[in-house]
Amino acid sequence: MTVGLGCLVVAGAVFGYLEVFTKGIDRRPARPCEGAVDRATAARALPSARR
Numbered sequence: 001m002t003v004g005l006g007c008l009v010v011a012g013a014v015f016g017y018l019e020v021f022t023k024g025i026d027r028r029p030a031r032p033c034e035g036a037v038d039r040a041t042a043a044r045a046l047p048s049a050r051r
Helices: 002-026 038-043
Strands: none
Touching: none
């Protein structure tokens, strides 16, 4: 029973690694959060960084 549970944990870890670190990288946009929020909306909502 312990060996089966260990194999299940290892298989889950390998599957998670493949999904997140190998397949996920290719699907990311060129720039982080590109197109997530309209630039004008963000400029109105956020405080100015310049003084």
